[in-house]
Amino acid sequence: MNSQEVLDREYLEIRGKIVELAASLDRLDRAEGCVSDDNRMSLIKQGLEMLLQEADQSKAKQIQMLFSRVYQDNWREHFDI
Amino acid sequence: MYYFDPHIHMVSRTTDDYETLAKMGCVGMSEPAFWAGYDRGSVESFRDYFRQLTDFEPKRAAQYGIQHYTWLCINAKEAENVELSREVIKMIPEFLEKPNVLGIGEIGLNKNTKNEATIFLEHMELALKYNQQILIHTPHLEDKYQGTRMILDMLTGDSRINRSRVLVDHVEEHTAKDVLERGFWAGMTLYPVTKCTPQRAADIIEMCGAERLLVNSAGDWGPSKPTAVPDLILEMRRRGHSEALIRKVVYDNPIEFFSQSQNFSFIHPE
Numbered sequence: 445m446n447s448q449e450v451l452d453r454e455y456l457e458i459r460g461k462i463v464e465l466a467a468s469l470d471r472l473d474r475a476e477g478c479v480s481d482d483n484r485m486s487l488i489k490q491g492l493e494m495l496l497q498e499a500d501q502s503k504a505k506q507i508q509m510l511f512s513r514v515y516q517d518n519w520r521e522h523f524d525i
Numbered sequence: 526m527y528y529f530d531p532h533i534h535m536v537s538r539t540t541d542d543y544e545t546l547a548k549m550g551c552v553g554m555s556e557p558a559f560w561a562g563y564d565r566g567s568v569e570s571f572r573d574y575f576r577q578l579t580d581f582e583p584k585r586a587a588q589y590g591i592q593h594y595t596w597l598c599i600n601a602k603e604a605e606n607v608e609l610s611r612e613v614i615k616m617i618p619e620f621l622e623k624p625n626v627l628g629i630g631e632i633g634l635n636k637n638t639k640n641e642a643t644i645f646l647e648h649m650e651l652a653l654k655y656n657q658q659i660l661i662h663t664p665h666l667e668d669k670y671q672g673t674r675m676i677l678d679m680l681t682g683d684s685r686i687n688r689s690r691v692l693v694d695h696v697e698e699h700t701a702k703d704v705l706e707r708g709f710w711a712g713m714t715l716y717p718v719t720k721c722t723p724q725r726a727a728d729i730i731e732m733c734g735a736e737r738l739l740v741n742s743a744g745d746w747g748p749s750k751p752t753a754v755p756d757l758i759l760e761m762r763r764r765g766h767s768e769a770l771i772r773k774v775v776y777d778n779p780i781e782f783f784s785q786s787q788n789f790s791f792i793h794p795e
Contacts, residue, residue, distance in 0.1 A: 508699035512670035523639040
């Protein structure tokens with residue numbers, strides 16, 4: 445499929461997912477209290493910003509890495525295994 | 526199109542699901558040992574579970590013309606209990622000669638702890654001792670990348686491991702290449718929410734190629750869809766991919782991988 449075909453096929457789905465995200469953020473705004481200091485809100489904000497940035501690597505992979513725990517290559521020493 | 530689901534937990538599904546799967550073209554399946562939904566209390570619970578996997582489930586599957594295979598282990602979640610894990614590992618050889626047992630699995634990591642890693646290594650030793658294939662669970666969500674890298678470190682750190690006989694499952698965009706580039710097989714689990722969707726799995730096939738890549742439905746306790754592999758077949762067709770490519774991923778590849786197990790006696794339906 446070329447990019448026009450992909451867009452024609454996926455446009456409504458993308459639109460729907462953006463609406464779902466918007467609705468989730470609205471729910472957060474409507475709910476009592478404030479979660480702006482919750483680290484997860486920072487991750488969500490970074491994730492959304494990533495979607496609009498030009499990048500050399502896959503956006504999906506970048507988002508996955510954003511939401512992943514850090515790997516440390518000295519873990520075996522740390523665990524003494 | 527016939528397909529083989531390489532990772533599906535039928536103990537958590539009703540018999541109606543077997544009928545549905547048969548109608549949708551499933552002719553074979555492989556069911557790794559996993560978590561019961563709660564932590565089991567003793568090695569005897571595992572013995573009974575292994576009886577279910579090696580005796581009851583193949584009979585249930587056969588009613589619908591599906592050939593059922595299985596794997597044995599103590600899963601990553603319960604591996605945190607080292608004492609129980611060692612009792613289970615000691616008991617596993619009692620079942621390795623059962624006709625539908627393909628190997629050790631699904632071993633892996635859950636929260637990437639020292640105990641989990643310790644028991645993972647002990648399962649590896651068991652597999653090597655009895656010349657068994659290995660099927661691996663990689664952690665979910667935020668733990669996946671870290672856990673997958675740790676698992677790959679343990680596997681590649683042992684030169685006795687034949688990488689072509691090891692399946693690293695639940696890969697996603699950020700782990701698929703690491704697994705494939707190191708010579709292992711990679712499985713993608715198709716879940717509606719918490720793992721990979723059929724659309725993203727099709728993307729990964731397009732980006733990585735179809736060599737050593739499998740797809741499965743897992744079909745376990747969480748929201749899952751046992752018919753997810755047919756969903757992937759449809760998605761690939763909608764994108765214009767050839768029947769040969771689709772068949773390679775959903776049928777030829779599982780057969781090729783599992784044919785390396787001494788107990789794999791799959792009969793092709795045609």
